[in-house]
Amino acid sequence: MIEHLPAVMIAIPLFGAFVAPLFKKKQNIAAVWAILITAVTVGLSLLLMYQVRLNGVIVYVFGADRPTLVLPSGYKVPIRIMFEIDGIGAFMAISATLMSFIGALYSYSHVKAESGLEKYYALLLLLEVGILGMVLTGDLFNLFVFLEIAGIAGSALVGFRNYRGEASEAGIKYLIVSAVASLMVLFAVGILYGEYGNLNLAYISKHISFNTLDMIAFGLLFTSFAMKCGSVPMHYWVPDAYTEVPAGINPILLVSTYASLYALFRVSFTLFANISISLARVGWIMSVLGVLTMFIGVTMALVQKDVKRLMSYHAISQTGYMLLGVGVGLTVLHDPKALAEFGKTAMAGGIFHIINHIIYKSLLLMAAGALFYVTGTRNLNEMGGLARKMPITTLCFIVGAAAISGLPPFNGFASKFLIYESSYRLNPLLAVFAMVTSILTLASFVKVFASAFLGPPLEKFEEAKEVPKPMIVAMVILALLCILFGLFPDVVLDKLVYPAVDALIKVAQYQTWGGLA
Amino acid sequence: MIPRLVTGAGYWSPLLWLAFLILFTLIGYLIYSRGNPRYRKDTEQVKPYLSGNVEPSKEKIQVKAGDIYWGLVEALKDYYNVLQAIHTGDLRDYILWYLGVGTIILFLLVGGA
Numbered sequence: 369m370i371e372h373l374p375a376v377m378i379a380i381p382l383f384g385a386f387v388a389p390l391f392k393k394k395q396n397i398a399a400v401w402a403i404l405i406t407a408v409t410v411g412l413s414l415l416l417m418y419q420v421r422l423n424g425v426i427v428y429v430f431g432a433d434r435p436t437l438v439l440p441s442g443y444k445v446p447i448r449i450m451f452e453i454d455g456i457g458a459f460m461a462i463s464a465t466l467m468s469f470i471g472a473l474y475s476y477s478h479v480k481a482e483s484g485l486e487k488y489y490a491l492l493l494l495l496e497v498g499i500l501g502m503v504l505t506g507d508l509f510n511l512f513v514f515l516e517i518a519g520i521a522g523s524a525l526v527g528f529r530n531y532r533g534e535a536s537e538a539g540i541k542y543l544i545v546s547a548v549a550s551l552m553v554l555f556a557v558g559i560l561y562g563e564y565g566n567l568n569l570a571y572i573s574k575h576i577s578f579n580t581l582d583m584i585a586f587g588l589l590f591t592s593f594a595m596k597c598g599s600v601p602m603h604y605w606v607p608d609a610y611t612e613v614p615a616g617i618n619p620i621l622l623v624s625t626y627a628s629l630y631a632l633f634r635v636s637f638t639l640f641a642n643i644s645i646s647l648a649r650v651g652w653i654m655s656v657l658g659v660l661t662m663f664i665g666v667t668m669a670l671v672q673k674d675v676k677r678l679m680s681y682h683a684i685s686q687t688g689y690m691l692l693g694v695g696v697g698l699t700v701l702h703d704p705k706a707l708a709e710f711g712k713t714a715m716a717g718g719i720f721h722i723i724n725h726i727i728y729k730s731l732l733l734m735a736a737g738a739l740f741y742v743t744g745t746r747n748l749n750e751m752g753g754l755a756r757k758m759p760i761t762t763l764c765f766i767v768g769a770a771a772i773s774g775l776p777p778f779n780g781f782a783s784k785f786l787i788y789e790s791s792y793r794l795n796p797l798l799a800v801f802a803m804v805t806s807i808l809t810l811a812s813f814v815k816v817f818a819s820a821f822l823g824p825p826l827e828k829f830e831e832a833k834e835v836p837k838p839m840i841v842a843m844v845i846l847a848l849l850c851i852l853f854g855l856f857p858d859v860v861l862d863k864l865v866y867p868a869v870d871a872l873i874k875v876a877q878y879q880t881w882g883g884l885a
Numbered sequence: 886m887i888p889r890l891v892t893g894a895g896y897w898s899p900l901l902w903l904a905f906l907i908l909f910t911l912i913g914y915l916i917y918s919r920g921n922p923r924y925r926k927d928t929e930q931v932k933p934y935l936s937g938n939v940e941p942s943k944e945k946i947q948v949k950a951g952d953i954y955w956g957l958v959e960a961l962k963d964y965y966n967v968l969q970a971i972h973t974g975d976l977r978d979y980i981l982w983y984l985g986v987g988t989i990i991l992f993l994l995v996g997g998a
Contacts, residue, residue, distance in 0.1 A: 541976050548980060552987075580995055587991035594990075595983050602986055604972060604979045646994065653993060668968060671958055673950050713893045748950030777899040777906075782890055789892040811954065819950035826947075855899045858888045 371435050373419060374428035374451040377412050377461065377500055381405055381468075385493035388486050395485040399476045402489035406469035409496065413465040417458040421867060425877060426453040427506070446568045452506025454878055455867030456719070460503035460623075460630050462864070463723050467619035467730060468496040474734055474842035475616030477835070478741060482614075488528060495521040495620050502627040508557045509567045511631060512550060515596075518624045519546030525621070526613045538612035545605045549592040549628075556588035569638055570879045578643045589635045590650075596628030599691060600661040603684045607668075610680035611746075615737020616842075619730035622683065626722050629687065633694055637872040641701060651699025655791075658695050659798060662688025662805040670812045674746045675736045675820065678812060679729070682772060685805060686725045692802060693718020693787045694872075696794050701873070710790040712869060717786030720865045724779040724853060728771035731846035735765040738835045738843070739820055748816060753825035757832040762821050764843040769817060771850040773810035779853035 384405030391398035420426055428435050428451040438446050453461075472492060479488060498518025505511050523546060527539020557567065559581055564572050576582055595602035606625070613621055636650060643650075665685025672678035697715030700706035738761045739754065740746050755762040771778035774785075784806060792799035834840065853860050871878070890897040924930070933940060958965060971978075 541979070544976060545979055545983075548983065583994045584991060587987065587994045590994070591983065591987035591990050594986070601971075602979070602983050604974075604982065608974070649993060653990060664968065667961075667964070668972070670954060671965060671969075710893050751950075752947050776897075777903050782897070782899070785890065785897055786892055789894045793894075815950055815953040818948065818953060823947045855903065856888050857890045857899065861890070 370415075370419065372428070373412065373416055374426060374453055374504055375430065375435070377409065377416060377504060378497055380412065381409055381493045381496045381500065385490045385497060388490035388493060390486070391489075392486045398486045398489045399472070399480075402472040402492055403469070403476065405493060406465065406472045406496065409465040409500075410462075410469050413458070413461040416453065416461055417864070420453055420455060420458045421863075424454075425871075425880075427451070428453075445566050446571055447566070449510055450506045450568060451504045452570060452878065453504050455869075455871035456630065456633070457503050457871070459719070459723070459864050459868040460627060461500055463626070463726050464496060464499040464503065464620070464623045467623045467726055468492065470730060470842050470845060471616045471619040473845075474619075474737070474839050475614065476838040478616045478737055478839055479614050482529070484528075488525070488614075491521045491525050491528075492617065492620065495525065495617075495624060498522075499620070499624050499627045503630055506569050507567050508560065508569055508572070511569075512553050512557055515546075515550050515553060515628070515631070518627065519543065519550055522546070522609075522621055522624050525617045526609045528614060528617075529612070532612070535612040538608040541605050542609045545595065549596045552588045552592040556585040556592070559585040559588075569634070573639045573641070573875065574879045576639065576642075578640070582640075583643075586635065586640050589639075590632065590653075593628045593632035593635065594657060597625050597632060597691075598661075598684050598687050599657045600664045600684065600688070603661065603665070606684050607677050607680040610683060610733070611674060611676040615676075615734050615740070618733035618737070619726065622726050622729055622733075625683075625687070626690075626726065629690060629722065633872060636698055637701075638875055638878055641875045647701055648699045651695050651697070651701070654691050654695030654698055655794070655798060656695075658688045658691030658693075659801045660688070661685065661691060663801055666805045666808040666812065670808060670815070672812075673748050675739060675748050675751075675816060676733065676746050678748075678816060679732050679736055682732075682809060682812070683725075683729050685809065686721070686729065686772065688805070689721045689784060689787055689802065690718045690725070692791055692798060693721060693783075696787075696791050696798070697869075697873075699794060706793075707873075710793040712873070713786050714790035714794070715869045715872065716861060716865050717783050717790060719868050720786065720857070720861060721780075721783035723860070723864070724771070724783045724850075727846050727849045727853065728768045728778075728780055731764060731768035731843055731850065732772060734839070734843050734846070735761055735768060738839055741835050741839070742832050743829060748819045751820040751826075752823040752829075753821075754829060754832065755821040756825060757829060758821075758834050760834055760840050761843065764847045765817065765821065767847040767850050769810075769813035771854065773813055774806040775810070777851075777854045779850050779857070782854055782857035 388398050388401060429437055430449040432448055495518055498514050498521055501514030502511055523539045523543035526542045527536050529535040560572055561567055564575055598606040662685045665681050669678050669681035693714045697711045700711040743751055771780040774780045788799045788802055888900055
């Protein structure tokens with residue numbers, strides 16, 4: 369059974385998604401069903417990480433006599449659909465499943481009043497399938513297929529509240545942007561397939577010759593994934609989507625965005641890591657995009673009045689830290705001394721920031737969702753004095769805001785600290801931008817806190833009270849994770865982050881199909 | 886073993902930091918608890934002095950989100966004018982930015998191949 373774990377990871381949420389519409393008449397059961405399925409996937413992803421730590425890269429071949437049989441008899445190249453799971457794939461799988469569970473739990477109360485919830489939960493589970501497929505696959509075409517699944521499910525969820533014009537508009541925008549990016553990915557995959565007659569990532573990375581055509585494919589993949597992860601100046605779709613999607617979907621939509629970031633890292637490190645001449649150039653492109661992303665994101669957040677839009681711009685800004693951290697590592701990948709001195713730390717910071725950001729940004733977006741649930745508005749100018757009415761939400765918001773601003777001892781500080789100290793070694797200006805961004809982040813969250821929670825209680829919110837328990841539980845779990853990851857960063861780094869960093873750096877390990885070929 | 890975050894340039898110990906934070910909070914509380922003993926809550930002594938004017942209702946003097954950082958945004962008006970002008974919300978512009986950035990990246994990559 370354990371050898372089929374990679375396939376089960378996909379099969380269970382897929383089964384859950386197909387069953388969910390059967391609960392059309394009992395939508396509460398659909399919600400419980402989604403919570404159950406996502407909880408099971410959390411357990412499976414932890415087991416997957418354990419297996420990866422125990423046995424190294426896991427290879428799973430669909431349709432083979434044995435799931436580990438990479439090459440059919442008589443063949444010299446892999447032709448089957450393969451999942452190839454290393455440290456970073458397992459790391460992303462844990463992020464995806466955890467956030468799907470939290471999102472489903474929060475949604476139980478948050479969207480209770482909506483109709484069509486059986487479709488909502490089916491789409492939530494499909495989105496999980498899409499993300500898991502993207503991060504587990506070892507095949508370029510499957511990456512495209514799962515990217516499409518995640519894009520379509522995501523856009524349907526963004527436009528879920530279709531009685532709101534803005535939601536439909538955001539959903540269509542997300543769909544088109546996703547489709548354009550996916551088509552370009554398909555085009556790049558076609559180029560590589562035409563050249564090497566194979567779609568297996570490990571195989572292509574072993575045989576790639578880095579000619580002009582390859583570099584065009586790389587450019588297309590790089591730009592498409594950069595757009596899908598919300599890098600400036602291709603970030604415009606992010607505020608639209610994150611603002612309109614129900615708050616329970618925000619966590620998994622965030623992970624979906626970072627699955628594209630994962631794909632960007634995977635392509636840059638695994639497929640193209642051996643282009644020694646221009647790899648530093650690629651790293652610099654990533655780092656500069658990171659700095660632009662963090663700075664423009666945060667300055668745009670500072671002037672927003674819609675609480676979810678403000679937080680969406682912060683999501684863009686925080687992606688910049690991840691791009692910067694991993695970009696610094698990529699820049700010095702072929703310089704063993706610099707890689708050992710600061711490159712690996714920078715990458716650890718960037719990857720640690722992925723999970724940290726997923727946790728605290730989900731928490732903050734859920735707090736924003738709670739504000740909307742209670743007040744019926746997202747406009748900060750119309751809020752005030754809610755701290756006494758919603759004490760737990762307020763506390764959770766404070767934890768999330770402190771974490772995103774990089775205040776110790778919360779989790780955001782731990783990863784940002786690694787990024788500051790290591791990016792400084794490549795170029796001090798990079799660290800300066802990162803720190804200024806953190807200060808501006810804190811400033812804009814002070815604005816949210818002051819206008820929504822502080823101040824005298826407003827008459828119109830006299831009857832306001834704390835949000836229902838499932839929403840509280842979801843927020844409290846995330847707040848606790850913010851504190852735990854901040855107090856024990858070394859544990860997370862050792863168990864989750866450094867295996868992920870090593871997986872990216874040690875290309876040869878990935879190329880050997882887990883030691884089978 | 887105290888958890889440490891090793892950065893290459895030094896280390897950070899969150900639990901040690903937390904211990905100091907608790908210690909300083911206790912010291913702060915000790916100083917606070919020895920404050921003015923004549924202070925009485927909900928009496929005339931805590932009311933603001935407004936040169937004899939009537940104190941407006943709290944709801945009227947609430948600082949709105951748009952007012953916070955007004956000065957900063959005003960000082961950076963030129964920067965924000967440019968930034969807000971490019972955030973058009975028009976899907977065609979989204980795609981054009983993608984194509985533009987894609988062209989630059991392709992140029993940088995193919996030029997270096």
